[in-house]
Amino acid sequence: MYPYPSGDLxxxxxxxxxxxxxxxRFKRMQGYNVLxxxxxxxxxxxxxxxAIKRNIHPATWTYSNIERMTEQFKQMGxxxxxxxxxxxxxxxxxRWNQWFFTKFYEKGLAYKKLSPVDWCPNCNTTLARxxxxxxxxRCERCGTPVIKKNLSQWYFKIxxxxxxxxxxxxxxxxxxxxxxQTNWIGRSEGAExxxxxxxxxxxxxxxxxxxxxxxxxxxxxxxxxxxxxxLTTDDQRSAVEAYVExxxxxxxxxxxxxxxxxxxxxxxxxxxxxxxxxxxxxWIADYVLMSYGTGAIMAVPYGDQRDFEFARKFGLDIVxxxxxxxxxxxxxxxxxEAYAGPGVLINSGPLDGKVNNGEKGRDNPxxxxxxxxxxxxxxxxxxxxxxxxxxxxxxQRYWGTPIPIVYCDACGIVPVPEDQLPVELPSDVAFxxxxxxxxxxxxxxxxTTCPECGGAAQRETDTMDTFIDSSWYFFRYLxxxxxxxxxxxxxxxxxxxxxxxxxxxxxxxxxxxxxRFFTKVIRDLGLSDVDEPFTRMxxxxxxxxxxxxxxxxxxxxxxxxxxxxxEYGADTVRAYLMFIGPWDEGGPWNSDGIxxxxxxxxRVWSLVLEPATDDGAANEADRKALRRAVHIAIKEVSEDxxxxxxxxxxxxLMTLSNAMSKAxxxxxxxxxxxxxxxRTLLTLLxxxxxxxxxxxxxxxxxxxxxxxxxxxxxxxxxxxxxxVTMAVQVNGKVRAQIEVPKDASKEDILVTAKANDxxxxxxxxxxINREIVVPGKLVNxxxx
RNA sequence: GCGAGGAUGGCGGAAUCGGUAGACGCGCUAGAUUUAGGAUCUAGUACCGCAAGGUGUGUGGGUUCAAGUCCCAUUCCUCGCACCA
Numbered sequence: 001m002y003p004y005p006s007g008d009l010x011x012x013x014x015x016x017x018x019x020x021x022x023x024x025r026f027k028r029m030q031g032y033n034v035l036x037x038x039x040x041x042x043x044x045x046x047x048x049x050x051a052i053k054r055n056i057h058p059a060t061w062t063y064s065n066i067e068r069m070t071e072q073f074k075q076m077g078x079x080x081x082x083x084x085x086x087x088x089x090x091x092x093x094x095r096w097n098q099w100f101f102t103k104f105y106e107k108g109l110a111y112k113k114l115s116p117v118d119w120c121p122n123c124n125t126t127l128a129r130x131x132x133x134x135x136x137x138r139c140e141r142c143g144t145p146v147i148k149k150n151l152s153q154w155y156f157k158i159x160x161x162x163x164x165x166x167x168x169x170x171x172x173x174x175x176x177x178x179x180x181q182t183n184w185i186g187r188s189e190g191a192e193x194x195x196x197x198x199x200x201x202x203x204x205x206x207x208x209x210x211x212x213x214x215x216x217x218x219x220x221x222x223x224x225x226x227x228x229x230x231l232t233t234d235d236q237r238s239a240v241e242a243y244v245e246x247x248x249x250x251x252x253x254x255x256x257x258x259x260x261x262x263x264x265x266x267x268x269x270x271x272x273x274x275x276x277x278x279x280x281x282x283w284i285a286d287y288v289l290m291s292y293g294t295g296a297i298m299a300v301p302y303g304d305q306r307d308f309e310f311a312r313k314f315g316l317d318i319v320x321x322x323x324x325x326x327x328x329x330x331x332x333x334x335x336x337e338a339y340a341g342p343g344v345l346i347n348s349g350p351l352d353g354k355v356n357n358g359e360k361g362r363d364n365p366x367x368x369x370x371x372x373x374x375x376x377x378x379x380x381x382x383x384x385x386x387x388x389x390x391x392x393x394x395x396q397r398y399w400g401t402p403i404p405i406v407y408c409d410a411c412g413i414v415p416v417p418e419d420q421l422p423v424e425l426p427s428d429v430a431f432x433x434x435x436x437x438x439x440x441x442x443x444x445x446x447x448t449t450c451p452e453c454g455g456a457a458q459r460e461t462d463t464m465d466t467f468i469d470s471s472w473y474f475f476r477y478l479x480x481x482x483x484x485x486x487x488x489x490x491x492x493x494x495x496x497x498x499x500x501x502x503x504x505x506x507x508x509x510x511x512x513x514x515x516r517f518f519t520k521v522i523r524d525l526g527l528s529d530v531d532e533p534f535t536r537m538x539x540x541x542x543x544x545x546x547x548x549x550x551x552x553x554x555x556x557x558x559x560x561x562x563x564x565x566x567e568y569g570a571d572t573v574r575a576y577l578m579f580i581g582p583w584d585e586g587g588p589w590n591s592d593g594i595x596x597x598x599x600x601x602x603r604v605w606s607l608v609l610e611p612a613t614d615d616g617a618a619n620e621a622d623r624k625a626l627r628r629a630v631h632i633a634i635k636e637v638s639e640d641x642x643x644x645x646x647x648x649x650x651x652x653l654m655t656l657s658n659a660m661s662k663a664x665x666x667x668x669x670x671x672x673x674x675x676x677x678x679r680t681l682l683t684l685l686x687x688x689x690x691x692x693x694x695x696x697x698x699x700x701x702x703x704x705x706x707x708x709x710x711x712x713x714x715x716x717x718x719x720x721x722x723x724v725t726m727a728v729q730v731n732g733k734v735r736a737q738i739e740v741p742k743d744a745s746k747e748d749i750l751v752t753a754k755a756n757d758x759x760x761x762x763x764x765x766x767x768i769n770r771e772i773v774v775p776g777k778l779v780n781x782x783x784x
Numbered sequence: 785g786c787g788a789g790g791a792u793g794g795c796g797g798a799a800u801c802g803g804u805a806g807a808c809g810c811g812c813u814a815g816a817u818u819u820a821g822g823a824u825c826u827a828g829u830a831c832c833g834c835a836a837g838g839u840g841u842g843u844g845g846g847u848u849c850a851a852g853u854c855c856c857a858u859u860c861c862u863c864g865c866a867c868c869a
Contacts, residue, residue, distance in 0.1 A: 135866075176788060180864060183787070188868075207869060220869090262867085287867045297869045306867055387868055508864080579809070581797060590796065595822085596809045602824090648798070651808035658808090727804040732850050734804050772849055777803050782849050 001503030025687035039086030095422030098404035186387025189361030193380035206293035211366035214348035215321035233268025400463030408450035471518035501534035541586020571689035578646035618668035629659035
């Protein structure tokens with residue numbers, strides 16, 4: 001994932017990019033054709049805030065940050081291909097955001113709608129549902145609790161792709177991310193049922209439990225439901241209006257602060273339950289959300305805890321409709337909570353006796369029977385509902401892609417034609433955050449002519465959510481300079497999808513969901529054949545301050561990578577970050593530990609370059625042992641890189657260098673095995689410490705780069721041993737170690753084991769009941 | 785409340801088709817070298833114990849010749865969602 005150009009590279013950037021670079025280098029040495037690009041997510045609020053605070057233009061601030069961060073990335077020694085760099089605030093990039101917007105509009109995937117939206121009072125802009133986080137409903141960017149506003153905004157119809165987005169087939173992604181996306185999309189199977197009010201209005205509800213329809217004893221509408229005003233009777237009007245007014249003024253936080261205590265008001269109206277013609281009261285309550293389903297529910301207090309609480313509080317009827325297995329009779333008066341489990345349907349007319357097995361949808365015989373009944377009687381139909389909402393993409397801010405729409409009194413909404421793109425962001429605007437886009441007060445931008453009729457018209461002044469920029473930038477890497485299309489189709493079909501993507505878990509249901517959606521629309525626009533953007537996804541953890549807290553200036557626990565590079569060198573910083581622990585776990589920085597890497601690299605240096613001081617003779621067994629250590633390292637390090645286990649890869653390299661230190665002697669350094677060892681050590685180390693390994697490689701006399709070396713191949717015969725050490729246990733406790741030929745028979749192993757003095761001590765005078773031999777591992781003698 | 789993940793020495797962490805727990809590193813102890821050294825090298829370092837030996841992977845059970853690893857229960861921590869009908 002490309003970074004936001006915030007200023008300087010911080011420890012988190014290093015933690016995200018250095019191991020990714022090591023993995024890319026490993027793949028290149030293995031012979032793969034690797035494209036490892038870097039770019040900048042350059043639109044966004046911090047640039048505008050910097051402009052307001054320091055009186056510097058967002059573009060100036062952004063581009064100077066990009067320059068600085070690019071230099072810092074080069075210091076890291078990362079192999080980024082800078083010729084492929086993508087900068088999203090560049091008009092040559094964002095013109096394609098605008099182009100996509102018009103294509104979405106043509107396809108009906110972009111639309112404008114007036115509705116209550118989430119508004120961040122600090123950022124002064126609307127937000128997408130995905131950008132409101134936590135139980136206090138805070139702005140994802142700045143942490144301020146959001147409020148509701150009724151505004152006309154542009155949306156992308158991501159809900160059209162809900163079902164396809166639930167399909168993760170062939171994707172090697174963390175289960176956590178797949179689960180989070182699945183829950184976010186929130187598919188529910190059930191039925192849509194239409195009730196009629198006594199005045200004759202259709203009131204449609206969604207339910208996952210149509211089998212409990214005969215237990216519906218009242219209806220509840222969301223306070224914002226459009227029928228509330230019509231249905232409310234005169235004698236109830238003042239109470240209902242007061243309730244609606246109160247609900248509209250309450251924030252979501254206030255609603256939650258009231259806990260789960262139910263509130264509501266009777267409208268005075270009644271509806272007819274279509275399955276049994278029962279006359280049931282219609283209430284309004286804020287526990288029914290206008291934004292989910294149809295904004296109205298049938299209430300089945302017997303089977304739903306919320307409806308149960310509501311019924312008990314307001315004295316409404318409760319009709320038992322499911323008899324749990326093993327219960328003879330259900331008495332409504334005895335109930336203390338709703339029953340949502342399996343059982344047999346009762347009091348349900350034609351469905352009496354049907355079995356509710358607790359499964360969802362048509363897998364449940366009772367639900368299937370209910371849907372069939374509804375469809376047969378024209379009272380409802382099978383229906384699927386999603387939690388996912390359409391993506392609100394309008395932002396009332398300056399530093400983003402202008403939405404390429406013109407409003408004409410004569411022609412209405414007119415997309416800007418392709419040959420007039422990009423709609424460039426004017427540079428001379430006032431950045432005061434007024435709650436309206438700063439572009440609104442820029443006359444030259446605002447006033448234009450209609451592309452269709454040529455009459456006076458006004459531009460849309462909102463800009464696009466920056467998550468649009470990041471939804472397709474990976475395509476742009478393939479042909480960043482192209483000005484005839486967003487990307488080269490042939491290259492895209494050859495290179496995409498991204499075979500390995502890495503980034504933080506915080507984008508599990510933001511960027512990673514939007515990018516999947518965009519990729520599918522790009523496919524459906526006929527621009528590529530790619531279904532999914534990222535085949536394999538890995539979430540690295542977060543690097544914390546030494547105090548085990550998130551790094552922040554106010555805590556004073558920020559680790560500055562520039563200072564570390566000055567003191568220890570880039571390779572040491574890279575390697576230490578990889579050594580600290582598993583990459584997906586992250587963890588606290590520890591300034592003591594980095595010395596271990598410094599010592600390791602110093603040891604490698606002298607191992608390769610210093611003459612041997614010990615003039616002991618190396619015999620054939622010594623040379624064989626060294627070769628064995630080398631090939632164990634090749635095997636382990638290769639597997640570790642493949643699995644992104646950089647910490648154990650470095651541990652293996654340390655083990656190899658320790659073995660080499662022990663083996664080094666004036667005769668050994670003349671041997672082929674020693675030359676293989678040094679060559680292997682440097683090639684295995686190259687992805688982790690690219691500068692050090694290159695320097696040593698050249699000092700050894702090579703003229704080509706170590707980074708162009710072929711990854712060493714593992715020779716299994718080199719690691720085979722003539723004898724193996726086995727543990728001997730007596731009753732599961734280790735009592736001795738024995739050495740046996742590697743292909744010794746079980747019988748021979750047992751003879752050797754029993755001959756051991758210490759084993760004999762524990763076995764003496766007892767019966768051996770069982771003898772377990774795991775060849776090459778251990779012997780366990782069970783005695784009594 | 786629902787869902788996911790985790791708990792191993794003084795510290796970061798190794799090891800899970802069940803098979804010698806603590807690889808590798810930090811720190812610490814002792815020694816060597818040194819005018820000196822936050823340098824380097826050597827040896828040691830889970831805990832209790834003089835030793836023999838015993839005990840140990842959050843807690844309590846279970847399966848097994850054998851459990852960090854499998855099963856049941858439970859505590860705590862982290863993350864995500866949350867009146868979603």
